[in-house]
Amino acid sequence: MERAGALAPLLLALLKKDPARRPSVDAARKLLTPASRPPERKTKPWDQVPPAESVTVANKQGGITGAYSQAAGKIGGYAGFGIGAVLDALTFPDPVLSLGPLDLTGDNRLGNAALGAAVLGGLLGFVCWLVGLIAGARAKSDVVTLAPHGLTVSSWRGNQQSRLAEDGTLEPHGPKTFTLRWGALERIAVEHQKETEPAAIAAWFRPADKPSEAWCTKHSAEGREGGGLWVHRDDATSPRTVNPERLRTP
Numbered sequence: 001m002e003r004a005g006a007l008a009p010l011l012l013a014l015l016k017k018d019p020a021r022r023p024s025v026d027a028a029r030k031l032l033t034p035a036s037r038p039p040e041r042k043t044k045p046w047d048q049v050p051p052a053e054s055v056t057v058a059n060k061q062g063g064i065t066g067a068y069s070q071a072a073g074k075i076g077g078y079a080g081f082g083i084g085a086v087l088d089a090l091t092f093p094d095p096v097l098s099l100g101p102l103d104l105t106g107d108n109r110l111g112n113a114a115l116g117a118a119v120l121g122g123l124l125g126f127v128c129w130l131v132g133l134i135a136g137a138r139a140k141s142d143v144v145t146l147a148p149h150g151l152t153v154s155s156w157r158g159n160q161q162s163r164l165a166e167d168g169t170l171e172p173h174g175p176k177t178f179t180l181r182w183g184a185l186e187r188i189a190v191e192h193q194k195e196t197e198p199a200a201i202a203a204w205f206r207p208a209d210k211p212s213e214a215w216c217t218k219h220s221a222e223g224r225e226g227g228g229l230w231v232h233r234d235d236a237t238s239p240r241t242v243n244p245e246r247l248r249t250p
Contacts, residue, residue, distance in 0.1 A: 057246045059141040059239060067239035068136025069129050076128025077121050084120030085113040140175065142242045144232065150181040151188065153232045155220070156240055178219050180231065184209035190244045193230065199244045200233035
């Protein structure tokens with residue numbers, strides 16, 4: 001009773017040994033002072049939560065472009081190195097490269113092969129590097145957004161969604177986008193599918209909001225062993241995919 005405060009009169013009345021002397025519901029309400037009444041809990045649907053600051057995670061365009069050009073340059077360089085070595089070893093003693101009065105040739109078949117590998121590897125590597133640079137500049141990053149209403153994922157992998165433009169025509173190069181409403185989920189987590197694989201976002205849906213097989217196929221959602229779905233995953237081979245580990249702090 002020392003801690004009862006404004007609730008003391010009501011508690012004393014309710015602790016009467018004789019049930020007949022205990023207050024009725026209406027009488028108990030009258031004994032509750034405004035200060036002792038618990039505040040009313042106002043609940044709102046998830047889609048009506050007041051907007052707050054969202055957190056968006058995406059890869060920088062410079063990093064995507066650099067990764068594309070580097071990968072393409074390596075492939076072109078290795079391919080040119082191998083092709084040049086084989087071709088120029090077979091063409092000995094013909095010159096590896098003839099530029100007007102200038103002939104580049106090795107002293108023997110091995111020298112020709114080494115020179116051809118260096119020349120063709122460098123040229124092809126540079127050309128592929130330029131191609132990768134252009135492709136990387138055009139590539140788009142996946143985007144993962146944490147917002148008060150849910151988690152939104154926009155992915156450029158696989159077949160991209162066609163979108164209707166304002167004039168009614170189709171825009172064929174839009175990302176595949178979906179939003180997981182917090183109210184539809186039981187739990188969500190960032191986990192590793194396997195120890196050796198990158199991180200992924202796992203989601204457990206409420207029974208009434210479990211997505212259909214068509215939705216899972218459309219958005220590349222895969223079943224998780226033990227329950228739940230993998231709804232977004234990092235791909236270490238693609239610089240466009242977002243590492244979900246970056247969402248832990250936000």
